[in-house]
Amino acid sequence: MTDLVFIEGLRVDALIGVYEHERRAPRPLLLDIQMRFDNSIPALSDALADALDYHAVSMRLVEFIGQTRFNLVETLAEQCAALILGEFGAAGVRLKLHKPGAFEHAASVGVVIERGRFA
Numbered sequence: 001m002t003d004l005v006f007i008e009g010l011r012v013d014a015l016i017g018v019y020e021h022e023r024r025a026p027r028p029l030l031l032d033i034q035m036r037f038d039n040s041i042p043a044l045s046d047a048l049a050d051a052l053d054y055h056a057v058s059m060r061l062v063e064f065i066g067q068t069r070f071n072l073v074e075t076l077a078e079q080c081a082a083l084i085l086g087e088f089g090a091a092g093v094r095l096k097l098h099k100p101g102a103f104e105h106a107a108s109v110g111v112v113i114e115r116g117r118f119a
């Protein structure tokens, strides 16, 4: 099964980072997410209830990430992937989580992980 549902450029403010200045105020994170899901069933029924609802996933991640206080992007990415697999029935997930402007010499920094049956 090769179908995907995706979310690109999801922007969420979060308290994250290992340095003192990063822990004083939330800063923007960006997420690009690909979720393995069989889209043939919702394509036939035309019903949102049969689909992997990218809006619901986005809102849930905004709520979840807003409550977290992790040091590392690795930890937050892992938790977000687990949430998507556990709550939304995706077969697998590829998730890029990055911090635009985290420091002056790079446009963005972060991680990409794949969990579940993604390949």
Ligand SMILES: Nc1nc2c(c(=O)[nH]1)N=C([C@H](O)[C@@H](O)CO)CN2
Pocket: 016, 017, 018, 019, 022, 071, 072, 073, 074, 099, 102, 103
């Ligand atoms: N592999 C990682 N390296 C670094 C992280 C991280 O979360 N994962 N975090 C930092 C700082 O918080 C950084 O964002 C500040 O520039 C450094 N390295």
